[in-house]
Amino acid sequence: MNIAIIGSGNIATFFATKFHQGGHQIIQVISPTAENAKALASQFDSTYSTRIKELKDDADLCLLAVKDDLLQGILKEVDFKQKFLIHTAGSVTLKDLSSSSPNLGCIWCMYSINKNHLPERKNIPLIINASNETTLEIIRTLSACISTSVHSLSDDQKLRAHLAAVFANNFSNHMFTIGQDILQEEQLSFELLIPLIENTVEKLTYTSPDKLQTGPAVRNDESTIAKHLSLLKDHDDFKKIYTLLTDSIQRKYS
């Protein structure tokens, strides 16, 4: 297929590279920063532009790999109705963009991509959906260039997967950060916690997390909980989080 890439960031670079390796033509890269657009285009011998209005007529498919909150603005500038239109945003549904093209779809990559160190991993989960069967088939073919782990989900399933990722990745990372903050107050290194965290995550590949829950909350160890809360007396923020999560764990396992 003749593919135009809108965007030049992490996902744009990753997907364009994989589509190209899969035998597709990247015929144009469009990105507001000329330097980035040119750098990405040069990898595929394609043209580039900084203006969305210069989108080529002979692009069969547009990949919109831009920040979630820029999507709607771009869709107003150009008529995509004659093209297959694929966006990459986890939090945006087909319903949100339904007026932009009859052949609309999404490939959402449940992974954090860095364009300077593209992942080697072959099983990065891709969540796909589309407004019709033809578009879904095209998305399946393109997705197969990227990963062996491709999942066709409804709009609602996708939003819930996105929400689950916020808990399991963004919020867990915030827990690591609070751990780091608490250690730093005593000039202790976060490295102390890494083996423990790695060990729990290793176990996730063969045990579900609800079977791995440890700690004073699940043991109902009230004396340790009281000690911890007293250490947090000057950290209202952490204390509220500790209390709420302890309650939540105790309710789940009681």
Next chain:
Amino acid sequence: MNIAIIGSGNIATFFATKFHQGGHQIIQVISPTAENAKALASQFDSTYSTRIKELKDDADLCLLAVKDDLLQGILKEVDFKQKFLIHTAGSVTLKDLSSSSPNLGCIWCMYSINKNHLPERKNIPLIINASNETTLEIIRTLSACISTSVHSLSDDQKLRAHLAAVFANNFSNHMFTIGQDILQEEQLSFELLIPLIENTVEKLTYTSPDKLQTGPAVRNDESTIAKHLSLLKDHDDFKKIYTLLTDSIQRKYS
């Protein structure tokens, strides 16, 4: 040294095995369940007992590897004043046990041990402390049989390290569990989230977690946050956690 092991669980098995490999004599194993005591003792050709009062006089050092809340009870049953006494509890300080022996110390293993699959890893962090220099030196020697990562901490530092581990490991695991619960409602597998989590944890070895924070909260993406909260309208518990953690992230990075 002649060592008596009180306990026959995960830590008792791990430490006793390592001390024995390091050339120390395990002369006795004491545990309320005869079968467990016998099984562990048989690995070292040592005697065993189910009664703490039968603790041998010729034990130079006692390792108390029992559940945190059983410690005080055991310490009342026998006079440990002529022995080096080492406990293994993360949430118990030297101050808590100061009357039990003048030569008191702790080796706290910041890792989750399973006695049926003892870890191969050589750098499991051990937090040590002791009531005097002689005891600390003995603990250093014993710890070197177990790990290359040994850290001498004060009571207060140790309690804070324990608190940090609750956030970074127990609470992050609860975040994984909530992610799993949300996916299960749509019959989706937790496996979808594993590559993302693994990737974040891989990065922790060279980037600190505060530099890895992603997601709608740190991006101030209010429209995605509103969508997520609306998906959680029937989950009061998860909704409260989502709101509190989103606020905490936004305050930290604002």
